[in-house]
Amino acid sequence: MTDRPPHDALRPQAAAWFAALRDRLCAAFTAIEAEAGSDARFLATPWRRPTADGSDGGGGEMRLLRGRVFEKLGVNVSTVSGSFAPEFRAQIPGAAEDPRFWASGISLVAHMANPKVPAAHFNTRMLVTTQGWFGGGGDLTPMRPETAESREDASAFHAALRDACDRHDPDHYPRFKAWCDRYFFLPHRGEPRGAGGIFFDHLAGPDPAADFAFVRDVGEAFLEVFPRIVRTRMAAPFTPEDREHQLIRRGRYVEFNLLHDRGTLFGLKTGGNIEAILMSLPPEARWP
Numbered sequence: 242m243t244d245r246p247p248h249d250a251l252r253p254q255a256a257a258w259f260a261a262l263r264d265r266l267c268a269a270f271t272a273i274e275a276e277a278g279s280d281a282r283f284l285a286t287p288w289r290r291p292t293a294d295g296s297d298g299g300g301g302e303m304r305l306l307r308g309r310v311f312e313k314l315g316v317n318v319s320t321v322s323g324s325f326a327p328e329f330r331a332q333i334p335g336a337a338e339d340p341r342f343w344a345s346g347i348s349l350v351a352h353m354a355n356p357k358v359p360a361a362h363f364n365t366r367m368l369v370t371t372q373g374w375f376g377g378g379g380d381l382t383p384m385r386p387e388t389a390e391s392r393e394d395a396s397a398f399h400a401a402l403r404d405a406c407d408r409h410d411p412d413h414y415p416r417f418k419a420w421c422d423r424y425f426f427l428p429h430r431g432e433p434r435g436a437g438g439i440f441f442d443h444l445a446g447p448d449p450a451a452d453f454a455f456v457r458d459v460g461e462a463f464l465e466v467f468p469r470i471v472r473t474r475m476a477a478p479f480t481p482e483d484r485e486h487q488l489i490r491r492g493r494y495v496e497f498n499l500l501h502d503r504g505t506l507f508g509l510k511t512g513g514n515i516e517a518i519l520m521s522l523p524p525e526a527r528w529p
Contacts, residue, residue, distance in 0.1 A: 246335075248373025248449045252343060255367040255453065256320045259347040262460045263318045266349060267304055269468045270316075274308040277475060281308030283316070288514040290321045298323045303517040307524070310475045312354040315520035320345040329510050334443060335370030343369045346377070347460075348504065350521040351467070356487035357477035359383040359394055359436070359470065360494065362521070363463045364504060365456045373449065375456045376442035378417065379463050380425050381470075382435030382494065384487045390477075394470045395436035401466035402439050405458040409451070417441045427497055434497050442503075488527035495526050 267283050274281045283304040290298035301319025308314070322343040330336040346366025353360055365377030381398045383391035399418070406413035421440035426433050439459070444452050498505055498521050508518035 246369060246371065246373035246445075248367065248375075248445065248452070249343075249369050251367065251373075251449055251453055252345070252369065255456075256345040258453075258457060258460075259318050259320075259345055259365070262464070263304070263316050263347050266316055266464055267306075269464060270306060270311060270314055270351075273310055273468060273471055273475070274306070276472070277309045279309035281306055281311075286516070288517065290319075290323070290514070292323055296323075301514065301517060303514065303520060305520065308354075310354055310358075310471065311351055313352045313524040315348075315350050315517075317348045317517045317520060318346070319514075319517070326510065333368075333370060334374070335372035338371045341370070348521070349463075351471075352491065352523040353471070353475075355475055355477060356384045356479050356483040357390065358474040359391065360491075360523075361463075361467050361470075363460075363467070365460055367453075367456075372445065374443045374445040375452050376444060377456065377459065378421055378438060378440035379459070379467075380421055380435055380438035380440070381467075382490070384483070384490050386436055390474065391436070394474070397470060398436070398438060398466055401462040402459065405455075405462035406439065408458060409455045413441075413455070414439065425497065427493060427501070429496075429500075430493070432493075434493060485527070488525060489529055491523040491526035492528045495522055498522060 271282060283306045286303045289300035292298040299321035301317060304316045306314040324340040325333055325336045325342060330340050336342060344366060346364060348364040351361045360382040363379035367375050381395055383394060385391055403414045406417065417439035418437060421437050422433065424440045425437065446452050505518055
């Protein structure tokens, strides 16, 4: 690259961290399936990013689980490189000066079999152009956010993310929570996608190692809190009406991810694996 930003030196460590976190998350979720009497396992599908000139564009692995607790759970990692298309360069910091990029990250979306268990999303990533930065976050989507149980789950989720943020900067949580509330919002419906969480992008402080430490703590927080929430709710009784409501709520999830999600757009515009990019979509949804 024309210039090597400070984050560039962290590329091997970041890619290794995302893969290791993927393995730990998959182990945690497989254990939950076993506790529910299911022998469901992740199906792993590796992929390579095609390039026009035949060079190595990197790739990733999509892991998908369909079980008794997790109706559809995808955990993806990827590490890719290449050059942004001319029409996309102006949208990416540092790409106008030099279109080459490197990106690595983990992305998780969980759609639950029991409507009483909230859906969840989590991702963290690192990008390097002539600049370098981290981004990501996590959010929770209860099917009935107005219930006491959903409010309890949202409170636990936010508390875990707040603790991770506060270990690094007391301004992180309020700023990243507000960012999440703005980002995970469906403007055409005038409603939030769920109970929120945190969202951040272009995190590039004076100490890249400190940025990376924060990203790791966010991953640790999600790994601790979401399985705990799942175990609390996964055996709760539910009705056919609850299931119908869940499917309609999932329709909102589809609308956001196809119309507004930056990760979806980034993957499609950089030659990513289509199935991995659309992994976030639920297995079944409904519109009234």
